Amino acid sequence: MLTLVIISALLVFASTKPCDTEGSNTELLLSLNKNLLRSLENQEGIPNPSVHLALRLSNIHNLAKESEHLNRLKNNLHNDIQSALSNSQPVSGLLALYTMALKSSCHDLNTVTFSVNGRSETLLTHLKNQMELEKEHIAFSHRPLTNYYQYSLGVLALCVNGIRVNNHVTKKLIKAAEHEHFKHGESESVDTYAMAGMALQCVKDSGSHVQNAAELDTALSKIKQKILASRRLDGHIGNEFSTGLAVQALLAMGSEVAECSAPMEAMRTAARSNTYHNPMAISQTLPALQQTSYMAIKSKECLHEDNTLVLEPIDPVVVSPSQAKVTVIVQVVTSSGAAALYSVDVSKGSSLLEALELLKEKDVGFTFEKESSLWGSFLSVVNGEQARQSDRRYWHLSSDGTALTEGVGDFKIEEAQKITIRNMSY
Template sequence: MLSLVIIVGLLAFAFGKPCATEGSNREFHLSLNKNLLRSLETQEGLPNPSVHLALRLSDNHNPPKESEHLNRLKNLLHNDIQSSLSNSQSVVGLLALYTLALKSSCYDLNTVTFTVSEKSETLLTHLKKQMDDEKDNIAFSHRPLTNYYQYSLGVLALCVSGIRVNNHVSNKLIKAVEMEHFKHGDESTDTNAMAGMALQCVKDAGSHVQNAAELDAALSQIKQKLLASRRDDGHIGNEFSTGLAVQALIAMGSRVAECAASMEAMRTDARSNTYNNPMALSQILPALQHKSYLSIKSKECLNEDDTLVVEPIDPVVDSGSKSTVTVLVEVVASSGAAAVYSVDVPKGDSLLEALEILKGKNVGFTFEKESSLWGNFLSAVNGEQARQSDRRYWHLSSDGTALIQGVNDFKIEAVQKITIKNTSY
């Protein structure tokens, strides 16, 4: 008996502290649930359908606040999508997330309409039309109007809503997996994860596809890609793709244990406040609770509890003046021409705040930003735009390492060189 105790002790020493008990993990997940609910009170811009999804998939609820957020989605977000549709913009990803958010609240999707050119049609009709446009663009130029992440979201939203997905639409996604048309690097992990959930839903629904064997092969390939993206620290892809990756593995039938390395990695990051962005938190919370977006399909919204209470937080006390660090900001235009600026920034400020300070110095640096569900992103720098319609974006890196956080979330903690490069994809 003593020898067994010694062996267990040695194993614990060799592999680090043992996984927390299920009860303590449940308490921690509840605290994350409260943080996500609390974010509704401080959110800027449009209400976030991904946050609503995560709140609705949770075991604990605050019906009044969730209902209030649902109403904001049906008004503010709805009107924004209406404007985009009226201007013939491709918003399939946002339209799909809106659909999933409403579905997660068991809302009757047939009562939700948009009016374009004086013709009123249901949300699902518009989503199907946008998916057809995306499909046609793939046939014409071998890529969607938006990207395969949004295309996968569209397939998933239609399928979860009980709509039979056009086999030509699903087949385009299957072929994209087969031909490895997703972007390389960490961002492909997100796309693989969303495509996996979408195609698993298609398979579970028994929808007709052109080749069932190809569908199975695509799902197998996606699973292999996700598993091959695992890092030594437990993350799959990177810190911000692990949540969706775990959701996809769960949806595709993989058993993800409570103490799996990926689960522990997300909990470790959450404890260190890595997921302070509500969008990021909304993607890991379902995974930590062993759920995925496919869980929405069977959600009934019956006998839900009312136990999620958010306690007030003590106000943060300003500790006074901060020390400053020097940051070099390099801007690389699409032509390859580069300009370098220097700015002193209070330690702990966000990259966005640093750029605002630099802009205020009137040294020739200017920028414009736009909002997204992930927060602000750069749309124009020094008068040059990098637009999705042109398949370009401003790539951010620090000392040569690509940033995985946006301008709102990345904090300046030390002297460094930030490179902002107009990049194609």
């Protein structure tokens, strides 16, 4: 029955109707590619390995700019990871993305090392060690040190680099899929199912998990079913920001996702309305729109690449401040359940982060601190209370009861609303 459900659901992804009007899809891909390349000039914080990965998986390149970014990764990001490792901080996901970014540029990973406690070991050795720590943490606490998304990234990064993944490490991911542990808060995480699907498919393709072949197949079927069950009426899978990874996973797992299928059209519609203005969002969507996935890194050769991507100079856009004001009610709910209400008037079109800065300046008792991530800024401390990954807590954001799919720097305030900032566990 499960097989029939999957087959019938996959038929929705096939389409024979023409969907490209005079090369508009090609122009859209070119535009996204340029936007991603241009984002390298304005990056704040550490350079983003996911952006590099998407640029390298693209069909056209600006090899000079990609080389510049590769050097920044090998210096700035490398130093950031070195610091985390030296301080015994879990960095499985970032280490995995760094590994895949280097692999996508055909860089010799054996030349990349980190030193911890006076001992120098290669990047891949450190990633294997991180995965062992994650696996051991699951064994006694039933959850990874980080989360199953980063755990899946680690498995995938080792696999695409031709490293045999420890059977016990893989089995923990298989069991997590079987018991539906891929959640963020109370909701199932399509992103995690997608990343786990790519990781386990890579392991299956490598032929190194023969002892648990049946379990592996069952897990892959379960993951595919979960992804397909997350389709929305508008074509997106999960939400606008998880569709790219979901399509990548379906492609990696051998499903045909046609050029004119509902998810592809949904991503193109979102791209044309500038939904994917965050570089991280583009980096996960662009490979899917080009009908490829992170699995392609495994066979990347970096030969005879199209080096025709050129960035035209653009005139700076002067944005006049909006005269229209809207009222935002901000509710903060602490881990104990205690709630506090605040109000602030902001210009239409302001980001949520700008609204919170204004509220903080009003000196009404509201305070917050933020940290940077590959997705941009996120809240770490609100009104003196922390919500840290190490405590398995985070600040959940919602607008009028609907969870936000964008971060504080990306979400725009266009109308009066109530923003709730809630300290939640995961």
